[in-house]
Amino acid sequence: MRVLLSTYGTRGDVEPLVALAVRLRALGAAVRMCAPPDEEFAKRLAGIGVQLVPVGPPVRELMRGKTLPSAADLARYRNELVETQFGAFPGAFDGCDVVVAAGLAQVAARSVAEAAGIRYVYVSYAAVHLPSPHHAPPPRPGWPEPEAADNRTLWECDARNVDAQFGEALNRHRAALGLPLVNNVRDHILTDRPWLAADQVLGPWRETPGLDVVQTGAWTLPDERPLPADLAGFLDAGSPPVYVGFGSMSPAEGIGGMAVDAIRAQGHRVLVSRGWADLDLLDDGDDCFAIGEANHQNLFRRVAAVVHHGGAGTTLTAARAGVPQVVIPLQLSDNPYWASRVAALDLGAALDAPAATAESLGVALKTALSPETRARAKSLGARLRTDGAEVAAHRLLDESR
Known part of the structure; x- marks a missing residue:
């Protein structure tokens, strides 16, 4: 054939x-x-x-x-x-x-x-x-x-x-x-x-x-690739970070930096995926780490939550890993749909990107990182084929x- x-x-x-x-x-x-x-x-x-x-x-x-x-x-x-x-x-x-x-x-x-x-x-x-x-x-x-x-x-x-x-x-x-x-x-x-x-x-x-x-x-x-040594070192050095990445897309102006600030404000470390947009959201702080290509199946099992644009692959990989999500969808293709599915299943929170603020991001993160949301995400992850x-x-x- x-x-x-x-x-x-x-x-x-x-x-x-x-x-x-x-x-x-x-x-x-x-x-x-x-x-x-x-x-x-x-x-x-x-x-x-x-x-x-x-x-x-x-x-x-x-x-x-x-x-x-x-x-x-x-x-x-x-x-x-x-x-x-x-x-x-x-x-x-x-x-x-x-x-x-x-x-x-x-x-x-x-x-x-x-x-x-x-x-x-x-x-x-x-x-x-x-x-x-x-x-x-x-x-x-x-x-x-x-x-x-x-x-x-x-x-x-x-x-x-x-x-x-x-x-x-x-x-x-x-x-x-x-x-x-x-x-x-x-x-x-x-x-x-x-x-x-x-x-x-x-x-x-x-x-x-x-x-x-x-x-x-x-x-x-299945992706069996090990994580890069420097990334593994960052993960091992403290509590699970919150991942921020927008894949092949470019986020709305200011959204990436706003997300990093909101995560830090709640006392969490930050992991930034540069993606196709080559995001540059870092300063000299040791609580923030930037990565390029990495095995998301392996990585997402070691983060506290995933902040992303609503791509089908990212949504699925995070859901299978059993971690909460905050989706800031671009008004493009299926991004808003996957954001709505995350919200409907109570796996985290979904935001309207043009209207997102530091305050709304903070509320979304609190929702995603709550014990109840984490329990639901873990339970649903075990049901996905x-x-x-x-x-x-x-x-x-x-x-x-």
């Missing part, structure tokens, strides 16, 4: 497919992956023996700024990515038996697979990306924000926004491939049987008419034979 995996995004978009690739290869499947050409992704895939087919510009450059590009720049960027996909995907898909596409940005994947007679599976990493009356669509930067109050109308507006962005280009390429035109781009990409690679406890799917969602559990791998990628790999191969 030959499997093509495809996504475009940050590490949080790539890593779940890495986990699936490892499980597929263990079952004897041949795997290649379309992903951004960033050096870290190339090294990651080379390390597991998977061929990278680079598609699109490096994503790290897009995320480097303090703010996202303008609406016009984002529209141009998205259109260029669609053209790039239709140029690169036919060769990448050649000889494959099934294509797994992750994320709405995979506009060309289903059409190219359809033209080649290849099975197509769409996967989302969070329930909020799939249309349902139980939740509103996620924030989509650069597109008009609808003013409707009910979720059904919001999803209808969302479909129109996707059509406005991608409809002309998609149907132009489909016509060139001899394929029928589509009148709802978003639902065409998602299909009526999407897969959901999210934990059933942390991010469950609620039954919705018209969608037969296959929830496999989150796609992750770790076999999602294995479940998905078996299912994919069984259904594709």
Whole structure:
């Protein structure tokens, strides 16, 4: 069996497919992956023996700024990515038996697979990306924000926004491939049987008419890497610190420093992850330590709480470690959704980033670090499964034979 995996995004978009690739290869499947050409992704895939087919510009450059590009720049960027996909995907898909596409940005994947007679599976990493009356669509930067109050109308507006962005280009390429035109781009990409690679406890799917969602559990791998010696030394030198990190994202101006101050004000040590934003939040105090890349599965078991942006991977890893969380979500993608799940499950607190203050951060930290919250976080962590990628790999191969 030959499997093509495809996504475009940050590490949080790539890593779940890495986990699936490892499980597929263990079952004897041949795997290649379309992903951004960033050096870290190339090294990651080379390390597991998977061929990278680079598609699109490096994503790290897009995320480097303090703010996202303008609406016009984002529209141009998205259109260029669609053209790039239709140029690169036919060769990448050649000889494959099934294509797994992750994320709405995979506009060309289903059409190219359809033209080649290849099975197509769409996967989302969070329930909020799939249309349902139980939740509103996620924030989509650069597109008009609808003013409707009910979720059904919001999803209808969302479909129109996707059509406005991608409809002309998609149907132009489909016509060139001899394929029928589509009148709802978003639902065409998602299909009526999407897969959901999210934990059933942390991010469950609620039954919705018209969608037969296959929830496999989150796609992750165990990480056995030791912590760097200097980090281990800092952890050993005192009480468990509070971790602050925003992954591939740049936090709102001042949020990182405010978080460090709030943590210190309550007498806790601080561990700052520089991330893609290369956060510089340190002074000469010996109660604060900065890190680069580290094994979060190992690290989070040794911290008092995790302050983060609401990425799916960070939320899941902290939850599995059984530690409380304070989520300060960017208004982007699934970040607000995961913040709401942390709050709903009483695993800590969620803040509105633009309105966050030193006082509200202090209150959130007190909530997260209370004995009651810590007990709930520990209890829930024991209920989360770790076999999602294995479940998905078996299912994919069984259904594709």
